[in-house]
Amino acid sequence: MSSDALILGNPTDAELSDQLLSPAWTPKHKLWGLAFTITGAGACMLFFFAGWSIVTGIGLWGNNVPVGWAFDIINFVWWIGIGHAGTFISAVLLLLEQKWRTSINRFAEAMTLFAVMQAGLFPLLHMGRPWFGYWIFPYPATMKTWPNFKSALPWDAAAISTYFTVSLLFWYIGLIPDLASLRDRAPKKIQRVIYGIFALGWRGSADHYRHYRLIYGMFAGLATPLVLSVHSIVSCDFATSVVPGWHSTIFPPYFVAGAIFSGFAMVLTLMIPARKIFSMENVITMKHVDNLCKMILVTGLIVTYSYFCDFFVAWYGGEAPELYTMMDALLFRKGPHWEIFYLTVFCNCIVPNMFWFRWFRQNLYVVWGISILVNVGMWGERFSIIVLSLQRDFLPSAWATYNPTYVDWGIFTGTIFFFSFLFILFLRFVPFVPLMEVKELKHEMHHHQESH
Amino acid sequence: MSVEVASETPKPFTGGTTLLGGAAVVGIAGLAGLGTIWGSDQFYYSYLIGYAFTLTIVMGSLIFLMIVHAMGATWPTAIRRLPEAVVSTMPLLAVGVVPIWMGTNNYPWMHLKDFAKFQETLHVLNHKAMYMSENGFRTRAVICVVTWTLFAEYFRRSSLKLDSQSDPALKHQLKVVASVGLPVVGLSFTLAAFDWVMSLSADWASTMFGVYFFAGGFLSSFGLMAINLTLCKRAGFLQSVNDSHVWSIGRLMFAFTVFWAYISFFQFMLIWIANKPAETVWYLLRIQPDYRWVPYTLMLGHFALPFFFLLWYRLKRNLKALTAIAAWNLAMHFIDIHWMIGPMRHWQDHIGTIPKAADAFMWTDFAAVAAVAGLAIAVAVFRQRGKFLAPIKDPLYENALRYDSR
Numbered sequence: 001m002s003s004d005a006l007i008l009g010n011p012t013d014a015e016l017s018d019q020l021l022s023p024a025w026t027p028k029h030k031l032w033g034l035a036f037t038i039t040g041a042g043a044c045m046l047f048f049f050a051g052w053s054i055v056t057g058i059g060l061w062g063n064n065v066p067v068g069w070a071f072d073i074i075n076f077v078w079w080i081g082i083g084h085a086g087t088f089i090s091a092v093l094l095l096l097e098q099k100w101r102t103s104i105n106r107f108a109e110a111m112t113l114f115a116v117m118q119a120g121l122f123p124l125l126h127m128g129r130p131w132f133g134y135w136i137f138p139y140p141a142t143m144k145t146w147p148n149f150k151s152a153l154p155w156d157a158a159a160i161s162t163y164f165t166v167s168l169l170f171w172y173i174g175l176i177p178d179l180a181s182l183r184d185r186a187p188k189k190i191q192r193v194i195y196g197i198f199a200l201g202w203r204g205s206a207d208h209y210r211h212y213r214l215i216y217g218m219f220a221g222l223a224t225p226l227v228l229s230v231h232s233i234v235s236c237d238f239a240t241s242v243v244p245g246w247h248s249t250i251f252p253p254y255f256v257a258g259a260i261f262s263g264f265a266m267v268l269t270l271m272i273p274a275r276k277i278f279s280m281e282n283v284i285t286m287k288h289v290d291n292l293c294k295m296i297l298v299t300g301l302i303v304t305y306s307y308f309c310d311f312f313v314a315w316y317g318g319e320a321p322e323l324y325t326m327m328d329a330l331l332f333r334k335g336p337h338w339e340i341f342y343l344t345v346f347c348n349c350i351v352p353n354m355f356w357f358r359w360f361r362q363n364l365y366v367v368w369g370i371s372i373l374v375n376v377g378m379w380g381e382r383f384s385i386i387v388l389s390l391q392r393d394f395l396p397s398a399w400a401t402y403n404p405t406y407v408d409w410g411i412f413t414g415t416i417f418f419f420s421f422l423f424i425l426f427l428r429f430v431p432f433v434p435l436m437e438v439k440e441l442k443h444e445m446h447h448h449q450e451s452h
Numbered sequence: 453m454s455v456e457v458a459s460e461t462p463k464p465f466t467g468g469t470t471l472l473g474g475a476a477v478v479g480i481a482g483l484a485g486l487g488t489i490w491g492s493d494q495f496y497y498s499y500l501i502g503y504a505f506t507l508t509i510v511m512g513s514l515i516f517l518m519i520v521h522a523m524g525a526t527w528p529t530a531i532r533r534l535p536e537a538v539v540s541t542m543p544l545l546a547v548g549v550v551p552i553w554m555g556t557n558n559y560p561w562m563h564l565k566d567f568a569k570f571q572e573t574l575h576v577l578n579h580k581a582m583y584m585s586e587n588g589f590r591t592r593a594v595i596c597v598v599t600w601t602l603f604a605e606y607f608r609r610s611s612l613k614l615d616s617q618s619d620p621a622l623k624h625q626l627k628v629v630a631s632v633g634l635p636v637v638g639l640s641f642t643l644a645a646f647d648w649v650m651s652l653s654a655d656w657a658s659t660m661f662g663v664y665f666f667a668g669g670f671l672s673s674f675g676l677m678a679i680n681l682t683l684c685k686r687a688g689f690l691q692s693v694n695d696s697h698v699w700s701i702g703r704l705m706f707a708f709t710v711f712w713a714y715i716s717f718f719q720f721m722l723i724w725i726a727n728k729p730a731e732t733v734w735y736l737l738r739i740q741p742d743y744r745w746v747p748y749t750l751m752l753g754h755f756a757l758p759f760f761f762l763l764w765y766r767l768k769r770n771l772k773a774l775t776a777i778a779a780w781n782l783a784m785h786f787i788d789i790h791w792m793i794g795p796m797r798h799w800q801d802h803i804g805t806i807p808k809a810a811d812a813f814m815w816t817d818f819a820a821v822a823a824v825a826g827l828a829i830a831v832a833v834f835r836q837r838g839k840f841l842a843p844i845k846d847p848l849y850e851n852a853l854r855y856d857s858r
Contacts, residue, residue: 097857150725225710232718240725247726249660252718301635309642309659316583316646317657318576319730356631 006100006441008282013439016283017181020435023278023428025187031277035424042417049410050125058128060407067390067402072126074382075412077234078262079119079419080160081255081378084227085263086112087167090174091223094216100291102441103283106434107274108267109171114422115266116164118415123156125411152236159233163226170219176202177212177436231259238385244325245389248313254306258378261299261348264292265374272368274427283433286362293361296374300352303381307349321394329392330384336391336401341384347377457853460691462844465836467687472833479826485819494816496555497797502820503552504649505789506828507545508669509676509782511641513538514600515666516673517607518637521630527700529852530693533841534680535673536611540835541828542604546597548824552648553593556586560654566803567654572730573803576655589647596644603633614843623847641666652796654803656734660719665792667715668754671708672785675778677701682775689841695769696857702768705777709762713755737795742812746791754784790817 011019053060063070086108093101124130136157138147147154180202183195202208235255238246248254268289275284314326329335333342351373354360361367387402426432482502489495513535520528556562560577561584567574577584610626613619642662650661658664678701684690723731739747758777767773790813843849 228714232714236722239722242726242728247722247728249658249719249722250663251659251722253660253663253715305635305638305642306659308639309662312646313657313659316580317730318579318655 004287005285006102006287007438007445008285010446011282011442013442016439016442017185017435019280020283020431020433020438021178021182021185024182024431025191028428029277032424032428035420039417039421039424042414043421045410046414046418049407049414050121053125053407053411054130058126060405062402062404062408064400064402066393066398066400067387069126069390070387070402071404071408071412072122073237074379074386075415076119076122077255077382077386078379079115079122079415080234081231081259081262082266082375083112083115083119083163083167083263084231084256084259085267086110086115087163087170087223087227088260088263089267090170091220092227094220095224099441099444100288102437103280103285103433104267104271104288104292105437106171106174106430107271107432108263109167109174110423110426110432111263111266111270112167113164113171114419114426116160116167117422118419120160120164121415123153152233152240155233156237159226159230163230166219166223166226170216170223173212173216173219174434174437175430176200177204178431178434180204181435182431227260228256231255243389243393244319244321245314245330245385248310250306250309254303254310257299257302257306258348258381261296261303261352262375262378264295264299265371265378268292268296268367268371269375270423272364272371274432278427278432280433283438289364289367290358290361293355293367293370296352296370297355300348300355300374304349307345325389325392330388335388337383337388340380341388344377344380344384347373348381351377457692457694462840462842463689464838465689465841466838468833468837471683472830475826475829475833477826478822479824479828479830482819482821482823482826486816486823489816493558493797494814496551496558497793498814498816498820499551499824500555500648500820501786501790501793501817502822502824503545503548504665504793505786505821506541506824508665508789509672509785510538510541510545510604510669510828511600511637512666512670512673513676514542514604514607515634515637515641515670518603518630518634521607521626522634524627524848526848526852527697527855527857529846529848530697530842530855531677531681531690531701532611532843532846533836533839534677534684536608537680537832537836538673538676539604540608541831542597542601544828544831545824546601549593549597553590556589559584559589559651560799561651562586563800566800570803573655584647584651592643592647596640599636599640603629603637611843611846612839614846615840616845618845618847620847638666649792652793652799653734654799655730658719658723658731658734660715664715664719667708667712668785668788671705671712672782674701674704674708675781678705678771678774678778679782682771684841685771692853694853694855696855698771698774699769699857700855702762702774705758705774705781706762706768709755709758709781713759716750716754738791740795743791743795746787746812750784750788750791753780754788758784786821 058072061071063072086105089101089108090105093105124133127133135141135145136147136154138149138154176199179195179199183192183199186192186195232252232255235251239248239251241247271284271292272289275281311326311331314322325335330338330341351370354366354370360370391402392399486495486499489498516528517532517535517539519525520532560566561581564574564577564581567577582588606629607626610622613622642665645662645665649665650657678698681690681693681698681701685693720735723735737743758781761767761773761777767777794812794817846852
């Protein structure tokens with residue numbers, strides 16, 4: 001079989017149903033149990049450190065003056081960015097008629113939801129008094145405490161809550177036919193009842209499919225501008241200010257490209273082990289891996305282009321504070337933590353270029369390694385933008401160095417565990433490869449072959 | 453799903469004499485008009501407007517072609533000869549860079565003395581003098597146009613080879629060259645935008661500018677594709693290009709209408725909200741009374757109107773309607789390019805002051821567009837004569853004709 005196929009072999013519909021639904025009721029894999037325990041414990045650590053921060057205050061963190069924003073916003077941007085691949089794969093690639101999205105879209109969408117959940121924690125915790133979180137929304141307050149609409153933060157709150165809502169609905173609507181299959185094939189009554197409730201009475205009639213297609217297409221249309229708007233708004237948190245290293249007009253498209261870049265990397269990080277553990281190699285093929293690698297290469301090049309524009313124009317513009325922050329503190333290694341900047345350039349601009357070569361795209365160990373490095377690089381990018389800029393702004397007398405505390409690290413790693421915890425639950429409770437769409441693709445491809 | 457492919461015996465392109473003759477006459481008339489002001493400042497700015505207008509569209513077509521080859525996309529194979537005809541004007545535009553090469557005198561970085569009283573600006577100009585120098589500018593201009601011409605000729609000529617025989621090896625080569633070439637072309641085009649247009653301002657800089665300069669041209673290249681398709685169909689060619697292809701062009705026009713608005717909006721909004729004097733001056737100059745109607749026209753005409761029309765599914769499948777929007781789009785692109793360049797005409801007069809109203813549209817601006825675009829059309833038609841209007845032996849061609857999407 002060529003490595004270009006999107007489905008290997010020629011499974012029947014029944015075989016596909018058995019295979020793709022099986023993770024929901026076959027006995028637990030040992031590895032899954034182990035992962036469940038570890039990530040569950042890690043999630044508890046997150047709740048411990050987050051609770052402690054709420055009770056004591058965020059003085060537990062390394063934030064200082066002038067670095068008032070650090071891990072909280074770095075992790076927020078990083079997680080939101082990771083979420084972007086899900087929407088990109090499910091909405092943009094659907095509109096672009098890219099068939100290879102079919103086996104991986106549900107997987108990526110779930111990743112989006114869980115990533116946005118992690119992201120949402122950080123602004124809340126950073127408030128210090130999360131119970132006042134609703135102040136960010138323009139509710140009819142009797143004290144007339146309106147949010148400042150010229151600040152990018154209320155835009156953020158609106159963009160992200162919209163994004164989460166649309167992503168959730170999009171994901172759920174896509175799931176409905178498969179939930180019905182689960183209902184029909186589940187061995188236990190309790191499973192049949194629960195899946196039955198969520199399947200909303202789907203029976204697969206032509207009418208159901210017609211409505212389903214219509215609404216799915218509509219959500220794709222709604223989700224597409226959200227892919228662009230959310231990270232553009234996130235970039236405005238920085239670009240609307242005058243802080244050197246932050247105020248750059250290319251930030252919106254640059255952040256969007258970076259977000260998709262890191263999101264695709266995370267899809268690969270999760271997908272490569274999952275397809276192995278659950279034996280899904282026939283529906284998530286090397287062709288999928290190959291295409292994801294190419295997307296990483298393209299978005300990586302756009303990110304590199306943005307770095308180039310940012311640094312070139314900082315030099316060309318010739319403003320002293322901008323020159324110091326971008327050139328001296330970062331490029332010429334005079335600021336603290338410059339290593340992170342060089343790590344970023346290595347991971348984001350150099351490493352992805354390995355994907356020019358087919359051999360690297362076909363070697364799963366290499367691909368997996370690179371996907372991790374890209375995510376490290378994208379975390380480093382946010383660290384460079386946020387911390388390295390704030391450490392060295394206008395007045396040398398105001399400069400300081402930022403160092404994270406173990407609470408910062410505990411919360412950050414905790415979100416990685418919590419994310420993984422939610423993700424492995426998802427792997428077991430719903431089919432992570434969309435059954436209905438894979439069957440449809442199989443029939444389309446079969447038909448296509450016959451018509452020649 | 454399979455669509456009925458209109459039966460058509462491919463024949464080489466003949467005719468177009470009227471278009472060729474008309475375009476050549478318009479072009480020469482434009483040149484003659486420009487000739488009357490040869491050597492003046494006004495000549496340079498008008499010429500730059502005409503050149504940038506044409507170049508951005510040609511570069512948009514080149515980048516589209518390269519993306520198509522890099523992705524191995526199927527459906528565009530059916531209409532690929534149209535952008536290839538557009539990029540066949542690249543050698544002409546390479547020659548057309550000469551007035552820009554000679555026009556360095558019109559840039560503020562050549563006149564440091566004028567800024568003697570304005571230490572901050574002078575400081576910036578001195579700071580970048582090693583890059584923004586006459587020699588650097590000229591060298592980069594030559595490198596850029598040579599690079600683009602080589603790529604344009606390569607893609608057109610290789611594609612013409614696919615008219616006579618199917619050659620999978622050549623297809624693969626096209627893919628590799630396109631993938632490797634895209635970063636090169638993208639970067640050189642950005643640097644050209646910085647040099648030729650952005651550096652008209654003494655100390656203004658925007659990291660987005662390269663993308664902004666590209667966005668309008670890329671959009672217009674799809675509009676031009678729709679117009680060319682109409683012309684070919686009327687002349688009896690490309691009958692097998694179907695509604696789905698038209699829809700794809702329409703969707704691209706829609707997507708990049710939004711893209712242009714996105715890029716322009718964020719560039720403006722970020723500069724407005726940060727309110728740094730060195731940055732806002734660019735927009736301040738461009739909302740002076742003579743020019744104030746332009747940004748509103750762009751908001752409405754470059755974005756809102758086409759956006760709402762192009763939302764309409766059936767309109768995007770209707771070539772006639774699409775062609776009308778495309779023609780409108782080209783006019784908007786001209787205004788957009790003019791807005792970037794035109795207001796800089798009298799920069800010497802308002803050094804260190806609040807910018808004064810510049811002379812808005814001058815007849816020579818239109819003459820310049822007529823000259824460059826007219827001659828380019830004549831060259832494109834001339835070079836297309838005797839060639840097929842589709843790469844009929846391309847391995848993807850048959851499938852491209854069968855493209856069905858609704």
